Amino acid sequence: MSLTDRLIALARLTLEDPRTAARALLAEDVPLPARSAGLLLVAVVSALLASVQIGLSPQPMDPISAFMLASPFRAAVVQWVFLALSVLLIHRVGRAFGGRGAFADALLVVVWLQVLMLVVQALQLVTGILIPPLAGLIGLGGFALFLWLMTCFIAELHGFASRGKVFLGMVVTAFAAGLVLGVLVMLLVGPEALMPNV
Numbered sequence: 739m740s741l742t743d744r745l746i747a748l749a750r751l752t753l754e755d756p757r758t759a760a761r762a763l764l765a766e767d768v769p770l771p772a773r774s775a776g777l778l779l780v781a782v783v784s785a786l787l788a789s790v791q792i793g794l795s796p797q798p799m800d801p802i803s804a805f806m807l808a809s810p811f812r813a814a815v816v817q818w819v820f821l822a823l824s825v826l827l828i829h830r831v832g833r834a835f836g837g838r839g840a841f842a843d844a845l846l847v848v849v850w851l852q853v854l855m856l857v858v859q860a861l862q863l864v865t866g867i868l869i870p871p872l873a874g875l876i877g878l879g880g881f882a883l884f885l886w887l888m889t890c891f892i893a894e895l896h897g898f899a900s901r902g903k904v905f906l907g908m909v910v911t912a913f914a915a916g917l918v919l920g921v922l923v924m925l926l927v928g929p930e931a932l933m934p935n936v
Contacts, residue, residue: 837896
């Protein structure tokens, strides 16, 4: 099978049986430099798609989102930081609760799932141009799909049996990380920059 055929087969398996797909992905001998480069690449592509989407249909954003998406470069940096933080949290929090997943494998999981989300993001962009009312539904469906796949992949990565507990851990960790990041953003740019103009 060619690389493209293998990726398509893995994507299909990911949708049909996420935990089996996670085992197949983790069995691949992907070099660490390729995993790191993949993280950077998906961050850049995601930022470019987001910038195009904002340019085609600009909508009011909250001050923090407006600050982070002010330019494609800043959006790419923010996306990379977010993904890198996700890798770190998946590894460290999972390990803290008895998981066995390695950091390099957490990196591979995040890159692969982000590749799939790029497909959803591109589909949402095209739909937003052709059939705008459907774009929001695709976005919601993509987010729900991401949560489900991430839950299954983390459970398989760390050897956890309960996907419900993994999902709960994801929600609590994301909430805590969001609070910390929000405070850091306010400290970096100042609360005045985040206040709407009146």
